[in-house]
Amino acid sequence: MRAAPSNDRAPILDRTRLRDDRGRRLRDEMARRGYDALLLLGRGNVQYATDADIPAADASRLNHFPTIALVLREDPVPHLFTALPDDGACDLPGDHLHEPLLPELESGVAAVAAQLRLLVGASSFTLGLDEMSAAMRFGLSRDLPRATIADASPVTAAARIVKTPDEVECIRRAQHLNELAMLDVQAALVPGIRQCDLSALFLQQVFELGATANYVNPIWQLVPARIADGPFTLTGEVAFPLVSTDRVLAEGDLLWVDTGIGYHGYASDFGRTWVVSARPEVDAPRRAQFRRWREVIDALLATIRPGATGADLTRAAHDAVGDRTPWLRHLYVAHGAGLDSAEMPLVGTDLGEEFDRQIVLAPGMILVLEPVIWDEGVGGYRGEEIALVTDSGYRLLSDYTYAPFN
């Protein structure tokens, strides 16, 4: 058992301000886009709208025991439907805190519709939804015949893409806790340890340190020297991410590590390449790979400033390494992070160059940079850095050693 890091109680994080800022952004975007109400089921969206602390859980559990938010354009206070009112949600006035809705059930959908009619106070309105159960898909328009049902994601994505200072502080703390835990895990990385033992150490440490959730099954992926030595892929690229098992790790194994935990809903994203050994050594070709990865990161960071586009980022990454694409093409070279561990902006995806050109960086955006350098016969280096777009450039929120590559 050990004490939480001292900066965990830094007075920078103001949860009242956090809640007010987020609510205002959401309602501004609703007004701009003509939505009267948002019914939100996704954990990140519900937390954004209400500040309810929602325990991390399997999708099936959250489907059947959901915490749901209803945001009305003209009401600065959100409605929350939950079975477990937490400390944060208890701040809501009684007439905004409701019994849980059960949208998985047909009878539950009728109750959803009734609540919407009651709380919106109209039968004709534009309703944004982020997720729908099958019962909602087939029942909601029947029960709300005059409502226009639309996708909530343009509203939520637009509101969430630029972070408030309190959101940035939550992300920084999540990342800090994640990195602190990794110091202990990396120290334990000796031959004979299993992937699940690394998860054991990691999760123990993050909860001990004050993380409020784990958001992804930790990845400790064995990296082959040649793509053909690893699992088959449709892309012809190296497979990633692979699910951890109880595989026993051996001296010299190359690992791609990827984890994400939560701090009041905000996600960390940790990525590094490690070598399994009590005294890890890295040969010259792999050191050269790391240097090229570092050059891509430096090129990306040098590009980050307000006004730069996603296309500027992909070009900078390409230019740093010549003609090869220094990231996994079915993923991205950079993605946002916040209440979800991969959210807008997404840069370098298969949505194409035009999509990247339309992404214009603004202060407060978060970019998780995750280039990958691959050489057949050598393997690859993959790591992640988290950058905050500032008024003049960027500030790194990640700060973890590159050992044993540097």
Add this chain to the structure above:
Amino acid sequence: MRRSTDATTTAAGVDLERMRRERFARAFGEMERREVDALVLGRAANARYVSDARRLWVAGTRPFAPGCVVLRATGQVYLLSATDDGIPAEIPRANLYCTTWNPEKLMHALRRIPGLAEARRVGIDAATPLMNDLLPSVVPRAELVNGEALMLAARRVKTRDEIACLRSAIAITEAALDEVAAIVRPGCPERHLAGVFHEAICRRGATIAATDGIFCATPRTARGGAAPTDETTETWRGTPPPLRGVASDRVLEPGDLVVLSAGVLHLGYEGDATRTCACPPRGSSGDDLHGHGPAIEALHHEWQRTMDALVAECRAGRSAADLRRAYERSGAPPPVLPLAYGVGLGVEPPIVGAGGEKAHEAAQVLEPDMVLSLQVYAWRENVGGYLGTIVVRITERDADVLTASPVRWDAGSSGANSAFLDS
């Protein structure tokens, strides 16, 4: 050199190949019965049920995306996956379509699945407004129907291998919770309990927690310590204050009743268990219950009586509504947690006591080999709360209890708390 300890990929008494075959046959049978030509599935549990693909677990729900397609005409399963890692050999590489951010590319991949475009009835298990717009271009002639209801009907009754998976998952959770119970003592922060739990399940090969769990000292008064006024005491006595679902920095104090409630997913199957222990006095071996002995014993007795009433209803032919009525007849206050829910590949219906779902409860009739997680929370002013979970398999005549030690942990492994909560 040994490359794996088989802890994550197998479980005692499970024939994985047979489990896959039997599960698929049930889903396929429901497709035939309902004349559904194709299923387009987005939910991880449904995709796993028909394919047994082991995919990366991430917490929480995701907006619907077509991650798995099943065709009745050919009996083929198609999966959204860039790799064949974790995908059973029965599913050929030709049946994989690549992960993409681009909805148009995804629709294009679906249009190339042989026979899907001709389907007349297509089940979907969830939706988004975007997919409502896009999917008709893939199945232009199809009527879309509720595929979640179809899948839940298939998943409702468990095969012998599924039950073995559930037993294995429960055993992992119970063993891990017993380790946590052994360290409950004054000065221990709640988050330390959560950390020890996660370490213990991963060491046993279950790296996915079904929830981050409840590791909290239960409140002893209805409003977090403030003494209730005389006027409201009666009401509050009947309504337990909520349990906190996120472990905090709060440090355990002597006399706290501490709820340890969690679950793992092992081979996809959910194993739930709960321990409630009394935090012993400082420096004590735990034999002295800090003057709360009789009160705690009475609380536990209340819990036992209510739980017995629930378990007595767990047999074929009874309905979920019967469970709720049994709970109400026991005189317990309205539940703060669901009384019962189905478990299999995660949580599934029937859901009992989580809101106004009476119509659902009456329609949910128990059948042999359904598995239910029952949880009762008893609470008393100035004492605290006792939460206990029992997982049962329904049989023709009674409930087969899958939980090894539903009431108390084994005295040999419980260290400081060995004297607690005998009824």
